[in-house]
Amino acid sequence: LNGKINHRRKWDIGKLIYMDNISPKDCIQRWKGEDASDEAAESDIEEEEAEDNFFQKRDQNNDKTHNYEGDLEKFVPYFETIEKLVQKFSNLDAIKDRFLGAPSLGDDQN
């Protein structure tokens, strides 16, 4: 039951960002409701927060070694694989309103 309540809880991203005891990766996951990675950690938030001072070291080490995505030293942002992108933009409806002059004619032809 506890788990379900937490699952439904809507996190405020504005607050999550500045909760230093939660790693950025967790922030994003909680905010988007993707807690698949560790259900246990999600359901025991109280406990986790108490333990966080203890775990902080481990998190930072993780950040350094294999969590390269959160590092601004890398300039180029993360992209999905090209296959997924081709699929996503097989039609341009999602970004059609971003361009001047609707490309409707081109779409019909395709």
Next chain:
Amino acid sequence: MSSRGSYVVFSGSQNFRLRLVLATLSGKAIKIEKIRSNELNPGLKDHEVSFLRLLESVTNGSAIEISYTGTTVIYRPGIIVGGSVTHNCPNGKPVGYFVEPMLYLAPFSKKKFSIIFRGCTASHDDAGLEAIKWGMMPVMEKFGVRECALHTLKRGSPPLGGGEVHLVVDSLIAQPLTMHELERPTISSIRGVAYSTRVSPSMVNRMIDAAKVVLKKVGCEVNITADVWRGENSGKSPGWGITLVAETKKGWCYFAEKIGDAGDVPEDIGNVVAYHLLEEISKSAAVSRDQLPLALVYMVIGKEDIGRLRITSNQIDEKLINLLRDIKSIFGTEVFLKPVDYDNTDDFIATIKGVGFTNTSKKIA
């Protein structure tokens, strides 16, 4: 200044350049600990030391202490003076790695920035020349930095490099303008540059054609320039790449870029970059993800006034959280995210109160 307690302490090698830049802007001393302390080659890398040297040469009165093992750095910033400097970049990192952080500092300098960078001009992870010229400088322009340019004197592809670029920032301003951008600007045209050094010019045309095929669907004007470098000025290694920029009438822009490796097919690269550009557009509101740090930092050091910038929910990622946390630990400023309620997107308005930073050298002059 009495020591010990007065540092802002960071841990780890991440956001290395950003932390030093923020420290320089704020005038606060920082200490970065545990730089790769658990790795096989602990401590600072060549390019990071080189960046510290560059920082030292464009400031006056900076003090940098590096521990014996190189895992701890203490940096006490001086004032930004700029001037004419030549910087030789190690071949591990391209000039973009060094130019990009300079964009944060250059407008707030005492003298104009005129820096010649020598080394590689492209890589997979760092900003390319066109990314800076057509992607980052328009953002600076929106914040009131109008006269800045990056001149490509020689291109130099990795691994051997041999390129040379000249960064000139002529506008010196007291603080960036306060930003109010609540809309998603409309894209009016797409342009781009495909370059090659020491390879057949047909590579360039093949990239351009592949990119145009993808971008034909969007139905706006597409204009990609071929930029073929030959002879003395084309560096020591063969290389090629493409940068695409989607431009808006308002002056904002979105961009994507990629360089080719040995064995890559030019058509693939052109194709991938075109799709990356579409993806970047779909994830952006006013600025794209790679422009966001620059825009937010300029907003933080703005006037003591509320600046607003529209961002999308896709832009809230780990990088952004790390950035905002670092900004908070140095400037003490928090960004307030307000959901947009007047249209059916899940965008946010990032609201930031500037810290009222003034260019120290302006005050004296």
